Amino acid sequence: MEFKQELETGILKQIGNTETELKIRDVASKCRLLKTENGLKVELSYTGPNASKYLQYVEKHREELTNYLQHPDDADLYEWMEESHQTSLTLKKHEKEKLIIYVNYDPETMVLKTGIADENVTMKLGTPLMKINIKNMTRNEFKLAIFDMLLLADEIAIAMDNPELKKMANIEMVKVYLKEIYDKFHEGTPDF
Template sequence: MEFRQELETGLLKPIGNTESTLKIKEVASKCRLLRTENGLKVDLTYTGPNASKYLQYVEKHREELTNYLLHPDDADLYEWMETSHQTPITLKKHEKEKLILYVNFDPDTMRLMTGIADENITMKLGTPLMDINLKEMTRNQFKLAIYDMLLLADEISIAMNNVELKKMANIEMVKTYLAEIYDRFHEGPLE
């Protein structure tokens, strides 16, 4: 956020867009699906501050919100698509690419990040699948994070119709490799 100092008062006033961008999860939590004679309708139940912004979001993203509310287990996929600025159409463009799951681990900071990359280990599609700090996780939390990440990768591969990525999302080696990193570098008690 940028600020401008007013000459008369010396106060700093924010300039530019001061509203935070709405996320699909936040908007969906204030909506419900209603069954009408024409099908399903997204109904915004929120009347608080910035209600007009929520309404604009609903109007612009009605189809995504409907799918999100119909399939709450796909929430991670919709959130990932939103943060990586992908749509079902842009994902389909990667159908024939040879894509892999990319793992980057820094033993100094204990940060582990996974994403989708091409054969040259060039990160694709912008947003990581998983970005965690091993120091802050128990073994069970870590196993759940791997599971969620592989589910997300699988959902992305299905949306892309990418056979290579689908193979990687189901591979046992990924889970084994990540578990070895946890065992080798985590100093806390293992659960």
């Protein structure tokens, strides 16, 4: 979103595209895969408002949409890549880096955030892997969130071909550390 400031009033006015950007999940829900002589084809079956915008998205992201529709379990990876402005090519650039999964927890708000960082705990790749408020979560909801986050980290590590991150996504330490945070703020809960 871009803004310009008017000289006389000092008011900021939005310029350019005023509509929110489309997300892969929204577009994919209006598409289907067709088998043709030349392979698979993404067909948009939407004719409602902003149909041309959907069509432009399909044209620009045909490969991602095809993969998304073929592998619905990878939806989190594609959404994370979209939010962090990553592609399979930009992820490959991090192949040799020593990356870790970092955990940031604010005891006052009870918001827990995880992400990918380098050895200096500088966040990499822009978007968190997980951001949750553990205040009202049950133990099972919390365990499922951790599992989903580790699956996402593993998928990112595979896309990067980064062995260091792959190790981090599979280690028991992450689960134990997050469990300790949960237990500290939910006294008297049974073990994982």
